[in-house]
Amino acid sequence: MLKCPTCTWPSLARRLLLRSLLVLPFALQIFAAVGLTGWLSIRNGQQAVNEVVRKIKNKVAKNKVA
Secondary structure, X not given: OOOOOOOOHHHHHHHHHHHHHHHHHHHHHHHHHHHHHHXXXXXXXXXXXXXXXXXXXXXXXXXXXX
8 A cells, every 4th residue: 555645545546547547548559459460360361271272172173183
């Protein structure tokens, strides 16, 4: 617990509220950016794998026919 003779409970609560109001939006933006980047990366990776699988299937199908 803080031992400050000049700190009263309302002023301490005001500072904590102000700190939360300043930090929370930035933290949410960071989490959103990281989450979106991760999701896009996974999605792009899945699309790349699907494209390679499609190409391999086409090559195998051509070799079986010929």
